[in-house]
Amino acid sequence: MPIQVVLAAVAVSASIPILWWSLASDRTKPKAADGGLSTGGTSTNVRRLTLESGAGSRAVVPAIRSFGSALMRLTPVGWIAALRRNLMLAGHHGDTYALERILVLKVALAVLGFSIGFFPFTDLTGLQHFALTVAFTALGFFIPDGIVSRQGRQRQEQIELEMPDTLDQVTMAVEAGLGFEAALVRASRAGDGPLAEELNRTLREIQLGIPRNQALTQLADRTDVPDLDSFVLSVVQSEKYGIGIGQVLRVQSEELRDKRRQRAEERALKIPVLMIFPLAFCIFPAMFIVILGPAAIRIFRELGSAL
16 A cells, blocks of 8 residues: 555544634634624624634534434434433433434544545455455444443443432431422532432422422433432332331432442452452463573573583
8 A cells, every 4th residue: 555645544534623623613702792782782793693603603513413313314213212312321411412413423433434444455355355444434333332332331330329428418408307309409419420410400300390200200211220210219109108208218328328338348359350360361470480480491401401
């Protein structure tokens, strides 16, 4: 493969982010009015505001949304549902066009992977060239799925870690005389992680008129944490059967603390098993070389002299 072709492909790939930056950046600071608001006027020049915004918000973003909508119509429904679920678990449920951007990114990376696998390796045989091109294309296409799925898993693990402490705060607030919703408000304000964000969204839904049981059920649907599902189910059943919410929260709090301790003990018991692989493949070979190496060298020297 000529080096000129490889350098040209690298230059084209590097020019894509530079082109995006030049189109998406604003040329000037947007002003809210055409000399009206700063001087007490009320007229707003919408055309000027639109022209002063960058080309990204005027051309690139609408084009991406249109292309993403077309890709949504062409993508199987099962893939769209799974990707939407992963985006929701990763915390992107408030982003309207996150799904369209992910689909466009998948196609762009697939094209980039096809270019990397097809052009620089033309000296390979037909089957090898085809397999390498397919591998790079598939890798580029599924990279966004892996990133979103990893973000979702990390977010759910963070929610699981925050659950016992948050539930303790809710329990103490309820036992101190606050209502359940007021206790949720207090716990959400005290935290700053993904669980606090989900509680804030649930409280906003309740304020908009959604019944509390339905809002809590939607909270459980937006996450994939068994402890949170158990908590929501207990609260819904306590309200349905007239059981005191304080007693239910106390039982749930103790159960979550026991589960957290059991998970910690389980991870501690797995450590010796996980240490076998670095010991067997990294530490033991080095020890054998240091201990048996001089003896092996001396044995070979003695055998060579005897022969």
